Amino acid sequence: MASVIPRKEEKLLDVKIGELPSWILTQDFTPNGIAGAFQRGYYQYYNKYVSVKKGSFTGLSTVLAAYMLFNYCCSYKEFEHEWPRKYH
Amino acid sequence: MNENLFTPFTIPMMLDIPITTLIIMFPTMLFPTPNQLINNRMITIQQWLTKLTSKQLMNTHNPKGQTWSLMFISLFLFITSTNLLGMLPHSFTPTAQLSMNLGMAIPLWAGTVVMGFRNKTKISLAHLLPLGTPTFLIPMLVMIETISLFIQPLALAVRLTANITAGHLLLHLIGSATLALVNISLFTALITFTILTLLTILEFAVALIQAYVFTLLVSLYLQDNT
Numbered sequence: 001m002a003s004v005i006p007r008k009e010e011k012l013l014d015v016k017i018g019e020l021p022s023w024i025l026t027q028d029f030t031p032n033g034i035a036g037a038f039q040r041g042y043y044q045y046y047n048k049y050v051s052v053k054k055g056s057f058t059g060l061s062t063v064l065a066a067y068m069l070f071n072y073c074c075s076y077k078e079f080e081h082e083w084p085r086k087y088h
Numbered sequence: 089m090n091e092n093l094f095t096p097f098t099i100p101m102m103l104d105i106p107i108t109t110l111i112i113m114f115p116t117m118l119f120p121t122p123n124q125l126i127n128n129r130m131i132t133i134q135q136w137l138t139k140l141t142s143k144q145l146m147n148t149h150n151p152k153g154q155t156w157s158l159m160f161i162s163l164f165l166f167i168t169s170t171n172l173l174g175m176l177p178h179s180f181t182p183t184a185q186l187s188m189n190l191g192m193a194i195p196l197w198a199g200t201v202v203m204g205f206r207n208k209t210k211i212s213l214a215h216l217l218p219l220g221t222p223t224f225l226i227p228m229l230v231m232i233e234t235i236s237l238f239i240q241p242l243a244l245a246v247r248l249t250a251n252i253t254a255g256h257l258l259l260h261l262i263g264s265a266t267l268a269l270v271n272i273s274l275f276t277a278l279i280t281f282t283i284l285t286l287l288t289i290l291e292f293a294v295a296l297i298q299a300y301v302f303t304l305l306v307s308l309y310l311q312d313n314t
Contacts, residue, residue: 046120051128060118060130064176067114071178074102078095 011044096256100180112182115169138165145301153308163192164301171252171293184252189245197241200308244304255290262286 015023027033050059099106122131141164146157167183174181182188204212216233217226266279 042117050120050130053128055129063118064173067173068176068178071100071176071180074100074107075095075178078098079092082092 093257093260096178096180096260097184097253108180108182111180112170115166115173118169119165149308156308159196160301160304163196163304164297167248167297167301171297174252174256175287175290175293181252181256183248184256186245186249189248190241193241193244193248196304197244200304201237252293255286255293258286259283259290 010023012023028036045063049055049062099108100111101107119134120131122135126132127135138161142157142161145160145164146154149156170181170183173179174184201212216230216237218229218233221229262279262283266276266283269275269279
């Protein structure tokens, strides 16, 4: 049941849901730790999808689509009124 | 209708916290640093474009003016990337805010003017009077040229703001008009085509950056050379 890799270095997508609270407790929430987490996340995506020998447009377009989705979520309240409805 | 028109230009909030800084820093994620001689395709394309642009921009300067090339290229890349990212639906364009453009225009213009006045005072002052004016016109012309000099940063900032804001507003208006006219299908095709053309023309927001950096460049050029 216990994982073979030391708990701290396991990636989030590899952690099982039951082990999630203990994983969160081992994580580093100092500013340096958070910056490190963002840096690691960025380079994980970059090295897997962009910095490959035959990288294509999909590496970049996924990021842009995620950005678009993020902006959609942030401004949802403002165009909730604009949906075509019988009674507003 | 009134409120809906300008809501794309409000400061983006996430859980009532303004995230403007995050959105301004987002384009940096799209320009990774090259760390090898031969990099991946994305970096190679960006390097090629940057080289093309920098040669085009800086080849009219003397060596002293070329020390500003890093500043100009980063300005160009920033404005291009923010404008192009603003073309995505629902995204926020930082360069549509006058405050930000003034913050870019005024320090850069002031830097060039101050540099010109410190290093070549006589020539900078001489620029205030065009060549060959009749003697009795000199006072008035000096005043006019001073005013035109001081209007330069305002013009730089307002030009960028107005173009981006107007373009976005037009797209919103025409888009909502198309939606409203869908039931009356005669005009729908025409208006959708107008949207398409306008979108393409707005892609030439990139040309606006050219205008921005070029005017800045002209100012620096005038101060450093003769």
